[in-house]
Amino acid sequence: MDTLREILSPNFLLRNSIYISLLVGLVCPLVGVYLTLRRLIFMGVALPQISSCGVAFAFSLQAWGIIPHLHEREHGLAFIGSTLFTLPTILVLALMARRGGGSVEGRLGTVYVLAGAWSILLLVTNPLGEHGLLDMLKGEIIAISNGDLMWTAGSFGAVVLTLFLFRKEFLLVSFDREMAITLQKNVVFWDALLFLLIGLAISMAVLSVGPLVAFGFLLIPPLTAHLFARNMRQFALLASGIGGATALVGFCLAYRWDYPVGPTDVALLGVVYFLSFAVKKFWGFCSQATGRG
Amino acid sequence: MAANSVTQELVLKLEHVAVGYSRRVILPDVNLHLRRGSFTGLLGANGSGKSTLLKTILGILPPLQGCIALVPVEGRAPVLGYMPQRDSLDPIYPLSSFEIVLMAACGRVGPGRIVNKTERDFARHCLAETGAADLSPKMFAQLSGGQKQRVLMARALATKPDFLLLDEPTAGIDAQATHAVMEVLKQIHQQHRLTVLLVSHDLATVRQYAEDVIWLHEGRLLHGAVGELLTRDKIEELLSLQLH
Numbered sequence: 001m002d003t004l005r006e007i008l009s010p011n012f013l014l015r016n017s018i019y020i021s022l023l024v025g026l027v028c029p030l031v032g033v034y035l036t037l038r039r040l041i042f043m044g045v046a047l048p049q050i051s052s053c054g055v056a057f058a059f060s061l062q063a064w065g066i067i068p069h070l071h072e073r074e075h076g077l078a079f080i081g082s083t084l085f086t087l088p089t090i091l092v093l094a095l096m097a098r099r100g101g102g103s104v105e106g107r108l109g110t111v112y113v114l115a116g117a118w119s120i121l122l123l124v125t126n127p128l129g130e131h132g133l134l135d136m137l138k139g140e141i142i143a144i145s146n147g148d149l150m151w152t153a154g155s156f157g158a159v160v161l162t163l164f165l166f167r168k169e170f171l172l173v174s175f176d177r178e179m180a181i182t183l184q185k186n187v188v189f190w191d192a193l194l195f196l197l198i199g200l201a202i203s204m205a206v207l208s209v210g211p212l213v214a215f216g217f218l219l220i221p222p223l224t225a226h227l228f229a230r231n232m233r234q235f236a237l238l239a240s241g242i243g244g245a246t247a248l249v250g251f252c253l254a255y256r257w258d259y260p261v262g263p264t265d266v267a268l269l270g271v272v273y274f275l276s277f278a279v280k281k282f283w284g285f286c287s288q289a290t291g292r293g
Numbered sequence: 294m295a296a297n298s299v300t301q302e303l304v305l306k307l308e309h310v311a312v313g314y315s316r317r318v319i320l321p322d323v324n325l326h327l328r329r330g331s332f333t334g335l336l337g338a339n340g341s342g343k344s345t346l347l348k349t350i351l352g353i354l355p356p357l358q359g360c361i362a363l364v365p366v367e368g369r370a371p372v373l374g375y376m377p378q379r380d381s382l383d384p385i386y387p388l389s390s391f392e393i394v395l396m397a398a399c400g401r402v403g404p405g406r407i408v409n410k411t412e413r414d415f416a417r418h419c420l421a422e423t424g425a426a427d428l429s430p431k432m433f434a435q436l437s438g439g440q441k442q443r444v445l446m447a448r449a450l451a452t453k454p455d456f457l458l459l460d461e462p463t464a465g466i467d468a469q470a471t472h473a474v475m476e477v478l479k480q481i482h483q484q485h486r487l488t489v490l491l492v493s494h495d496l497a498t499v500r501q502y503a504e505d506v507i508w509l510h511e512g513r514l515l516h517g518a519v520g521e522l523l524t525r526d527k528i529e530e531l532l533s534l535q536l537h
Contacts, residue, residue: 036385168398169404176377179377181353182352182353229387231389235387
């Protein structure tokens with residue numbers, strides 16, 4: 001409790017880091033809900049890696065002298081690099097998945113491994129990689145400026161607001177595309193907007209917490225919530241709640257025992273998932289036993 | 294069947310329409326007129342192009358050539374109520390039956406607008422009309438085949454359609470559930486004077502409930518009254534076999 005009180009204090013030195021963790025924990029699962037429902041979970045693995053590659057590429061442009069050094073605006077540069085790589089990739093992958101043919105997993109696996117390899121290659125050829133860039137890609141969330149926090153909060157806020165406003169359209173085109181067409185909905189537009197939001201959220205999350213943690217929050221809270229949800233509202237709220245609570249507890253544990261925050265969060269998400277799975281199984285067993293009795 | 298509800302006014306016209314996927318033509322030259330208020334069964338063997346023709350009429354698949362015209366109703370484009378095959382809907386979605394039916398409101402409630410109480414009440418009314426009121430809070434994925442069909446029919450009805458198109462609504466459900474689903478459909482057709490196009494491979498069901506029949510056979514389309522097309526002699530001729 002003392003740790004929690006200290007962390008939540010307005011004078012806490014790393015307060016921006018906890019706010020960023022909470023934002024990622026609350027927002028990524030809302031985006032992950034759609035990746036889970038559209039059976040695009042592997043996209044959640046590949047896209048953070050692509051986003052990282054975009055960040056590495058943007059910084060390499062600086063190192064190669066193609067663009068000037070932006071010492072105070074590196075976060076913005078990273079965001080542009082991440083977004084420029086993530087959005088076209090997500091749109092192309094979604095289009096290919098929609099058209100069918102070939103192996104979706106194969107394509108995503110190829111994107112993942114290529115993006116990973118290129119990120120490392122760009123890093124080792126970049127003298128800046130030894131300093132801040134590696135930390136950014138690892139998701140070190142120690143030094144977050146007020147400007148970066150506001151920028152992240154604003155972007156996540158826009159994503160959540162858009163997801164909320166157009167939830168019935170996103171749900172309809174995701175669940176029953178054919179019916180959406182018969183209701184005269186522009187399914188290409190709604191798909192593109194949804195993937196744009198997913199891409200934007202992933203870009204911001206990767207910049208804040210790194211690809212591993214971003215994927216963890218995209219995937220595990222929705223999978224956990226799916227065990228218990230009986231309707232879409234419960235699904236979204238549960239996923240976001242699990243993500244937010246795990247981010248807070250994970251930060252407390254990492255601070256208390258001096259562990260890295262990102263891996264602690266993901267490990268904790270895993271514990272929550274397996275406990276939830278066990279509870280669900282036990283619950284089902286008890287219901288069956290009561291029914292037989 | 295309320296024969297007097299069928300008018301000579303057309304609701305759908307297909308002229309020299311080629312139907313298929315990508316470059317694969319399944320039906321090369323479809324000419325078809327459907328009357329407003331009619332109940333038509335669309336019969337054919339597996340792979341004959343029934344669902345493909347239905348999806349082309351619905352606008353889900355573009356016609357490969359030719360012209361499809363849906364005749365306006367009171368100066369506006371007719372609303373199409375579509376009931377897909379239930380297996381085409383992914384069970385991973387944690388949706389209640391009520392949420393499924395409420396999707397129909399998307400046709401009337403604009404993007405970003407909240408689905409109001411009137412629409413919610415209407416969704417409940419549609420569930421009640423198809424005998425599925427008690428299924429409202431239950432998860433759609435956990436319902437039986439017959440229950441899912443009732444919910445999907447309620448959803449199609451909740452679009453306030455002028456023209457109801459159903460893709461194999463009785464496929465994979467037992468005789469009792471088939472009877473229940475078809476009786477609901479018959480009642481809806483009579484009460485709302487809806488034009489119905491029902492895709493089925495079940496000859497007995499189409500013979501019992503439809504007034505007209507479209508038979509797809511080896512790329513050809515035959516259209517006529519049930520009493521003319523579904524006689525023993527005609528079926529023998531079409532299928533080139535002897536019925537005993």
